[in-house]
Amino acid sequence: TDCGQAMFNDVGVIGVTRRTDDGTVERGFRVFIAGGLGTTPHPALALEDFTPRTELLPTIEACLRVFDQAGNRDNKLRARMKWLVDTLGFEEVQRRVLTQRKFLVASTSWPGGIPAEVQIDGDDPAGAGDPATVTAVGHGTPVTIGTGSxxxxxxxxxxxxxxxxxxxxxxxxxxxxxxxxxxxxxxxxxxxxxxxxxxxxxxxxxxxxxxxxxxxxxxxxxxxxIGMARPGAELARDVVACPGSDTCNLAVTQSRGLGGAIGERLEEEGLADVGGLRINISGCPNSCGQHHASDIGFFGAERRAHGRSAPGYQMLLGGYVGQQQMHFGDKALRLPARNAPEATARVIRRFIDERQASEGFRDWMERAGGARAVAEGLKDLDEFPAYEDDPSFYVDFDETGPYTVETGASECAT
Ligand code: SF4
The missing domain is CATH 3.30.780 (Translation Initiation Factor Eif1)
Structure with a gap:
């Protein structure tokens, strides 16, 4: 399930196996490079099909060396592997990494083999014994919370x-x-x-x-x-939000406030126990809340309506981790912040009403015609009433005063 998020980071590693010529199964890795989210998301690309265990560390070090030599160190907003691939092209970055690795492994100072720590502690997987059914890559684990104590x-x-x-x-x-x-x-x-x-x-x-x-x-x-035994960790109720305008200088909306409001709405509607579905929210396009990577994602955007500023969100649908590559969520529609909980509830209700046995969110969405087609059923929610009719549309979640955007210098490179 790529819990380590290898497919959208600068360097990511996923454990894989291959069958060798003599029929034995060899464990190793697939190394992905140059992924990233932010305003310009890039899916990470596989450096090669299979990296043997003995070559994992030199491969990672080679990535670091190539970035150190050719990456952008002047502009922190461009200091990511994805921008290096943007500048040089993937094939050139791949060629440089594999060349660097050859030099590293051949150098007299390279220790080679599998690190002593790994040999001492072992690296057998704890979870996947022969009787286990391994969760397919790409979707949340479909579970049913059911009844009981x-x-x-x-x-x-x-x-x-x-x-x-x-x-x-x-x-x-x-x-x-x-x-x-x-x-x-x-x-x-x-x-x-x-x-x-x-x-x-x-x-x-x-x-x-x-x-x-x-x-x-x-x-x-x-x-x-201590209030941390609520059943439903990692189900629909478990909304993820970045800090948003609580503490972030770049935020344009209160992403945590929306996260709380969506969670409450799903509880009220009896939808909070739906499994295999992730909701992520960012307070601006920079994507610290990883909205591109979730089934239902939102990022904050200022809207203008009736001559006033108002908090709004872009909704994305269907982000998932594929077998070989990350697929980011597709843009569905823009909404007033106040209507985002209703939009979320409608999409989830439709998903559970229409999905076929063991069908994931993305598969259902594509069968339903894609993100834009699902958004057709939400269009009535992209309406701002006049301020006099409903001032709450002009106040962000968890705020008391009128909505304003005041951004400052950023601390992070996204
Ligand atoms: S910069 Fe990151 S933490 Fe700040 S609002 Fe944007 S997405 Fe959230």
């Missing part, structure tokens, strides 16, 4: 079982990616007690890994006590 629902959705070594992983859901100081202290205490491995997910949750199944009841009670 709160614990049963949590266990069904927020717990992932590693097939090979019998360990379990648990998602602690952080609403809109927020964790309070008290929650952090409680998570740290739990981590120390269980000696667990902890990671942050790119959907803004916390995962405890390598747990024993007997620990689950304790973990549930402890997470429940």
């Amino acid at each position: 709160a614990y049963e629902r949590w266990e069904r959705i927020n717990v992932v079982r590693g097939v090979r070594d019998g360990t379990v992983s648990v998602y602690a859901q952080a609403h809109l990616g927020d964790i309070t100081g008290d929650q952090f202290r409680a998570l740290a205490a739990l981590q120390r007690e269980l000696d667990a491995d902890v990671r942050l997910t790119n959907r803004q949750n916390v995962v405890f890994r390598g747990l024993h199944p007997d620990d689950l009841a304790t973990v549930y009670d402890r997470l429940d006590a």
Whole structure:
């Protein structure tokens, strides 16, 4: 499922296998380069079909060296591999990387082989034993939350079982990616007690890994006590938003406010438990909220209506990770911010009404005629009432005063 997001970063790595001439299966990697989001998204491209394990590190170092030699170091907005490919062309960047790798591997100072750390710790996958059905690349995991006690629902959705070594992983859901100081202290205490491995997910949750199944009841009670055991981590209710105008100098909208409003709307409509569907929001086109990469994406844009500024969003539909390449979401339509929750609910309702068994969002969307065709059913939402009739359309989510855009210098290169 490309949880590591290899297909839209400067250098990304996905584990793959190949069958050798003698019939054995060799594990290795496919290295992708020059991906990126932002206002000009580029899907990462595969450097070669298969990179053996012994060549992974020299390949990554060769990418860094080529970027160091030829990348744009003067303008931070262009300091990405995707702009190097834009300037030199993919074939030339690929040629330079593979040439650099040859020199690296041939140099007397290159240690070669597989790093000692990997040999000591091993690198067998914990999750994919022979009986396991591996999730296909490209879509969220289609799960059904179903009924049952709160614990049963949590266990069904927020717990992932590693097939090979019998360990379990648990998602602690952080609403809109927020964790309070008290929650952090409680998570740290739990981590120390269980000696667990902890990671942050790119959907803004916390995962405890390598747990024993007997620990689950304790973990549930402890997470429940701090409000982080809501079933549904990584389902539709688990909206991802960038900081937006809460804290970002470049923001034009309150992306977190919209994230909260969409989550509430889906709860009210009984749509929050839909699985296999991701919603991401950015407060401007720079895409820190990764709106290009999700099934339903929004980025903030200032609108003018009835002589006033108003918060608005561009809606994108159908972003997904393909087998070989990232496919970014297609533009559907622009909307007033206030109508984005209704648009989201309508699209999800239509998706669950029309989808065929195990059909993913993108496949359904294409069968429905594409993003523009789906947007036809939302056109009535692209209307701003006069300020006197409904002033809320001219105030952003989580704000109290009239909408204004005040941007400043950026800290990040996007
Ligand atoms: S620059 Fe990034 S964090 Fe800031 S509003 Fe835009 S997308 Fe969000």
